[in-house]
């Protein structure tokens with residue numbers, strides 16, 4: 001069995017291996033041949049539009065759903081056949097986790113700690129997650145952010161080697177979301193491998209070492225956040241209002257150009273760095289000045305949109 005190891009060894013060892021995973025509901029494939037590998041110590045992001053199969057895939061990795069076919073190994077264990085040993089290695093915060101409303105934070109932590117042979121010290125964990133002041137508050141009285149912190153604490157109580165966080169920050173205000181992000185970074189720094197299912201591009205960009213973009217049950221792309229952005233068809237966008245009109249066919253022939261639009265006298269071109277340089281030379285050659293010149297790089301949002309056709 002894998003033993004917990006405190007240091008971060010990103011890329012040193014494959015901890016989770018999924019090969020050709022398939023799952024259908026009512027004859028409709030919702031996970032359709034997914035293969036991926038998660039390395040020890042990384043934060044692996046799972047993104048995708050609603051219904052793309054993210055939760056089905058992740059809950060299959062946890063052994064909570066039985067795949068139709070394919071293989072999954074977590075630290076060498078089969079999540080379904082080795083369910084008991086899996087629970088000692090993997091912690092999870094799942095979508096819409098709810099606790100009995102009358103349980104206090106301390107009671108919940110104590111109760112969950114009692115389920116594991118080598119639990120983390122729940123008081124230390126509560127302090128680390130900023131729940132010290134709330135130990136005697138009932139679950140029903142906690143704010144959304146405090147409930148999420150408790151969910152992270154409960155996912156970590158068994159000293160897991162891998163933790164799965166599904167839509168951890170949905171429903172949180174931007175301040176609470178940022179606080180949870182730094183908690184996740186602390187958890188990663190302590191050597192825990194994290195699978196993070198999220199709808200927030202900023203969250204994925206900030207936290208994830210690699211991201212799999214799911215679309216209709218398949219992985220549409222798998223790369224680092226910056227690798228995905230580089231794959232985006234939008235590339236670099238330059239927009240400006242020229243002091244006098246430029247010839248359409250000259251603009252359309254610029255190197256690396258992916259798209260050209262005009263709106264209210266404003267020209268917008270998507271392309272590459274080469275396109276931007278060519279636009280600047282063209283303007284200079286023709287003694288045309290550019291008002292409100294803006295150059296922006298595409299973001300993970302653009303990559304998501306290009307790859308799935310859906311708004312993040």
Ligand SMILES: Nc1ncnc2c1ncn2[C@@H]1O[C@H](COP(=O)(O)OP(=O)(O)OP(=O)(O)O)[C@@H](O)[C@H]1O
Nearest residue numbers: 025026030048049050051052053054055056057214
């Ligand atoms: N137990 C089930 N029975 C029938 N259909 C299901 C079941 N679980 C999921 N589905 C269907 O499978 C598809 C994928 O669902 P899943 O929850 O895995 O998607 P998701 O990518 O996590 O979506 P979201 O971002 O909305 O959480 C959806 O169309 C869903 O309705």
